[in-house]
Amino acid sequence: MKLGLGLYKHMLTRENFRFARQAGATHIVAHLVDYFKGGAHNSRDNQPTGTEQGWGLAGDPEHLWTLEELIELRRSIEAEGLKLEAIENFDPAHWHDVLLDGPKRCQQLENVKTIIRRLGQAGIPIMGYNFSIAGVAGRITGPFARGGAMSVGVDGPLDTPMPNGMVWNMVYDPKAPCGKVPAIRQDELWRRLDSFLKEVLPVAEEAGVKLALHPDDPPLPTMRGQPRLVYQPHLYQRVLDLNPSRCNALEFCLGSIAEMTEGDIYEAVEQYSRQGKLAYVHFRNVAGKVPSYRETFVDDGDIDMPRVLRVLKRNGFDGVLIPDHTPQMTCEAPWHAGMAYAMGYVRGAMQAMECET
Numbered sequence: 001m002k003l004g005l006g007l008y009k010h011m012l013t014r015e016n017f018r019f020a021r022q023a024g025a026t027h028i029v030a031h032l033v034d035y036f037k038g039g040a041h042n043s044r045d046n047q048p049t050g051t052e053q054g055w056g057l058a059g060d061p062e063h064l065w066t067l068e069e070l071i072e073l074r075r076s077i078e079a080e081g082l083k084l085e086a087i088e089n090f091d092p093a094h095w096h097d098v099l100l101d102g103p104k105r106c107q108q109l110e111n112v113k114t115i116i117r118r119l120g121q122a123g124i125p126i127m128g129y130n131f132s133i134a135g136v137a138g139r140i141t142g143p144f145a146r147g148g149a150m151s152v153g154v155d156g157p158l159d160t161p162m163p164n165g166m167v168w169n170m171v172y173d174p175k176a177p178c179g180k181v182p183a184i185r186q187d188e189l190w191r192r193l194d195s196f197l198k199e200v201l202p203v204a205e206e207a208g209v210k211l212a213l214h215p216d217d218p219p220l221p222t223m224r225g226q227p228r229l230v231y232q233p234h235l236y237q238r239v240l241d242l243n244p245s246r247c248n249a250l251e252f253c254l255g256s257i258a259e260m261t262e263g264d265i266y267e268a269v270e271q272y273s274r275q276g277k278l279a280y281v282h283f284r285n286v287a288g289k290v291p292s293y294r295e296t297f298v299d300d301g302d303i304d305m306p307r308v309l310r311v312l313k314r315n316g317f318d319g320v321l322i323p324d325h326t327p328q329m330t331c332e333a334p335w336h337a338g339m340a341y342a343m344g345y346v347r348g349a350m351q352a353m354e355c356e357t
């Protein structure tokens, strides 16, 4: 098992690669979507929360990430002694009509295929994604974590419908006509995922890139009037059963799964790690479940993290764990301190587990 660090787009700097290595990481998971181009945010270094307008403007629909950019990113990470394990999340600018089944769907499926081929050519083995119409919406921020650390939580679903031009909590068309995105049925969303996987997984296999699906965050059955796919642990199995491809994999978020109302987190870890389907793991902790929960420090929530590590080890999980989110610590560098704390904890827990055996 390996320890990694996730970095937002603006954090992909030599300084932060060094920080990651100093905190014990051997791998990086990189976000190439800029979540901070609008909306109201706590701070650029905190996880994005946003408003009813979401996180703001999506990227440039005409500019797909180029092979040169991807290779340059991998090399700059390797220059600091780390490996680039995954890119996390497609840009809504590149695939909004795949999610919405809109008029540009065909062209945007080609975008997705192009991106996956380029990842393969650049030597990046995993593409993390979140097949969700409303995306990560409806969260609140406050001094919820231990010692009054700023953290994120949820108090019930956000029910306001999404305006036209918006998907996945970002604006892809600021000039869209007034109106709301019509709500669809849950089986229609599953149909869209199924046809997406049928189209894209053969390309992923050829490119040697795993497609890793994040569960819904927050895991509520609907958000902004739109259905969601994986809001209970057993629904992850439905994703795997849709398509037997070896590249149909999971971006396994312990926090989101623990926030779900059904099932048992340790059984879920057992079930999915035993099948060898975890591409990488979001190793974070939480107190409570939907519709009301709070993200906590890694050692301070409902999940017994060392127990999760033991299940992963027993089932031969050899991939990367990243902290995903962590509360902000009160100091000059709230994000970095929070992450360094989480990384130190995971390193310690991993070493303690090694001593046990």
Ligand SMILES: [Mn+2]
Residues within 6 Å of the ligand: 214, 217, 253, 255, 256, 282, 324
């Ligand atoms: Mn996550």
